[in-house]
Amino acid sequence: MAESNSTNSEDKSKVPSVMRAAQQTGFGNVREVLKLSDDVHVPYELEPKQVLVQVYAASINPIDWKTLNGNLSLITRFSFPHIPGKDVAGIVVATGLHAERFCIGDGVYGNLGMSDGSYAEYVRVDESLLSKKPNNITMEEAAAIPLACGTSYQALFNKVSPPLGRQSKILILGGSTATGLYALQLAKATGAFVTVTSSQRNFNLLESLGFSLVHGKPNPDADEKQLHVIDYNEKDFGRELKGEDYDVVYDCVGGRQQWVSAKQVLKRNGQFITIVGDDPKTVLSLKSIISFSSKLIGRKFLSFFGCSHYNYVFHTHEPKSSDLDEIRTKYIETKKVRPLIDTIFDWKKDGIEALYSLYEKSKSGKAQGKLVLRIAD
Ligand SMILES: NC(=O)c1ccc[n+]([C@@H]2O[C@H](COP(=O)([O-])OP(=O)(O)OC[C@H]3O[C@@H](n4cnc5c(N)ncnc54)[C@H](OP(=O)(O)O)[C@@H]3O)[C@@H](O)[C@H]2O)c1
Structure with a gap:
């Protein structure tokens, strides 16, 4: 012993x-x-x-x-x-x-x-x-x-400015990912209008959270129990939502194309928050770290000096018990998030x-x- x-x-x-x-x-x-x-x-x-x-x-x-x-x-x-x-x-x-x-x-x-x-x-x-x-x-x-919900909680509640609320429109890329499933419930709890990308295979999963799925043109007056969905195998979200002026695109999928298409749907000064970046497999060699860092600096530079109309944010989770306390009391024990x-x-x-x-x-x-x-x- x-x-x-x-x-x-x-x-x-x-x-x-x-x-x-x-x-x-x-x-x-x-x-x-x-x-x-x-x-x-x-x-x-x-x-x-x-x-x-x-x-x-x-x-x-x-x-x-x-x-x-x-x-x-x-x-x-x-x-x-x-x-x-x-x-x-x-x-x-x-x-x-x-x-x-x-x-x-x-x-x-x-x-x-x-x-x-x-x-x-x-x-x-x-x-x-x-x-x-x-x-x-x-x-x-x-x-x-802890990690999946904590990441989305920090991204949506610490990085989004002004805070999400009834007037906000958010697009979540990868609504059926573990992080996306938490994100959509957290965003819905603020009263925001939420669109997610998901394949048809996962429509039942989204419905199991109590949402009825709505397809077609986004309608921000939709009922709070309705979830606007785009089947990413059928439609390109950039083309489908072009000019819809989303406040935030939250990317749980990764790949450069998500950022490129997001620019078509974000409003001026809208935020693109990614937790994955350009390389979903994150096969990080020194070369890819340098390449990604320079792209990140470039995108942030353009955002900062107003040459780009959008804010690019790469979010990484930071373990914090205070966030888990809030997730427990405000979302899990109140059954707003499952x-x-x-x-x-x-x-x-x-x-x-x-x-x-x-x-x-x-x-x-x-x-x-x-x-x-x-x-x-
Ligand atoms: N930065 C951070 O701190 C942080 C923290 C947590 C996670 N992450 C990263 O976030 C990513 C997601 O992690 P996770 O655990 O949430 O994922 P996950 O649960 O493993 O994701 C699986 C889901 O992704 C969906 N999917 C795959 N390709 C998609 C696409 N192109 N569009 C929409 N959905 C797609 C799949 O659905 P279909 O088969 O139906 O497409 C599947 O249901 C990972 O790359 C992870 O490393 C980062």
């Missing part, structure tokens, strides 16, 4: 000294570099402001497979073996001496940023990254929220195959909602 004299724990005998965890042993293909191990040390030694969480559920995000092959190693700087996983929901089982936000036994959820990963039975986390778990949803649903889950994989039942399926489905770009890993019942 590992112990630390800097830790408060109700009953240390309940926390084992070793755990099951996924370990990435190097960069490469998921089936080559990701393993499940049963003898990983439980990170019991806590800094004063850290807590130890027993993980019940974790969810995957594209960043997990984008970082697997080393293309983002300039940013991630992993040392191996590395435990992947960013989103977590679980129960606090030990607290550092000066941790004060949570008590042992509290349900919590959060995004771990670049620290220890959540594909493990226990994870050590700075308490500032966690928020109380919403009380009206399961652990699996809670794990489906997490949608594609599949829950269970590693107790399916072992390492559960993890492989999680990565492969996310990488396919075909997920219909969040992909979740159940770790404890």
